[in-house]
Amino acid sequence: MSLQVTDLSFSYGAKTALERVSFGVERGRFAALLGPNGAGKSTLFSLMTRLFGTQGGSISIAGHDLRVAPLAAMADLGVVFQQTTLDLDLTVQQNLRYFAALHGISGRAADRRIDVALDRLGMAERAGEKARGLNGGHKRRTEIARALLHEPKVLLLDEPTVGLDAVTRTGLTRHIHDLCLETGVTVLWATHLTDEVSDADQVILLHRGRLLADGRCGDLRGSASLSEYFAQMTGVSE
Numbered sequence: 001m002s003l004q005v006t007d008l009s010f011s012y013g014a015k016t017a018l019e020r021v022s023f024g025v026e027r028g029r030f031a032a033l034l035g036p037n038g039a040g041k042s043t044l045f046s047l048m049t050r051l052f053g054t055q056g057g058s059i060s061i062a063g064h065d066l067r068v069a070p071l072a073a074m075a076d077l078g079v080v081f082q083q084t085t086l087d088l089d090l091t092v093q094q095n096l097r098y099f100a101a102l103h104g105i106s107g108r109a110a111d112r113r114i115d116v117a118l119d120r121l122g123m124a125e126r127a128g129e130k131a132r133g134l135n136g137g138h139k140r141r142t143e144i145a146r147a148l149l150h151e152p153k154v155l156l157l158d159e160p161t162v163g164l165d166a167v168t169r170t171g172l173t174r175h176i177h178d179l180c181l182e183t184g185v186t187v188l189w190a191t192h193l194t195d196e197v198s199d200a201d202q203v204i205l206l207h208r209g210r211l212l213a214d215g216r217c218g219d220l221r222g223s224a225s226l227s228e229y230f231a232q233m234t235g236v237s238e
C-alpha cells in the first residue's frame, strides 16, 4: 500500500475525533475521503502531515512509518491545504521556485520541474502572472503544481474545491484523476461533495470518527447514486 492508516485514534481531551480507523490506498489510486462536517477528515489530515502527533495507531506513507522515519515519509508526501498558502505578491513561477528551494531543488533542475508541473496542471501560460490576480481555480492549480515539485508518491488534498464554481471543480477533479493515471501518484482527496467522485475511485467514508465504508465507489453505491448512498450511511444529506 502506498498509504496505510492502521487503528488510528485521536481525541481532543474528552472529545473523540477518530476511533480505530484503518484503510489503505494502493499506488496510483484516487481515493476520496468522504464524510459530513465533523467526520474527522481534518483531524486525519493533521495527523498525516504531522501537525498533530499520533496518540494511537500508525500511518505509513510510501512504506515509511511516520513515527519511525518521519523525514523519509514527509519527503514522499505532497500536501494541498484547504486555505490558500500562496504568496500573493509573487508570480506563479516565483511561488514554485521558492518552494523548490525549500526542498533543496534549484537552478535548471527547479525550472525544469516547474515547467513540467505547470504544464501538467494547464498553467504554463500563467507562469509570469502574480498570484493575486489569479481566479480561485488557477490558484488551486498553482498550489497543486507546487505540491508536486518534489515528486511525492502520495498527494493529500484537503477539500481543495471549497469556494470554486461547478465548472472549475469538474476541471480540477479531472486534472487530478489524469495525474494519478499518468504519474502513478497516489491521491487522497478529502471532500463532502459526492459529484467529485468517479465509479472507479476508492471511497473511504468517515462519520463521527469511524470508518463506515471502504471500497470502489461503483461497488459501494450499487444502483443508488453516491449521494443517496452517502445519506443512507450517514443520515446526513450533502
Ligand SMILES: Nc1ncnc2c1ncn2[C@@H]1O[C@H](COP(=O)(O)OP(=O)(O)OP(=O)(O)O)[C@@H](O)[C@H]1O
Residues within 6 Å of the ligand: 012, 015, 016, 017, 035, 036, 037, 038, 039, 040, 041, 042, 043, 044, 192
Ligand atoms: N480543536 C478541537 N477541539 C475539540 N474538538 C475538536 C477540535 N477540532 C475538531 N474537533 C472535533 O473533532 C471532530 C472531528 O472534527 P474534524 O474537524 O476533524 O472533522 P471534519 O470531517 O474535518 O469536518 P469539517 O468538514 O467540518 O472540517 C468533530 O466532532 C469536531 O467538533
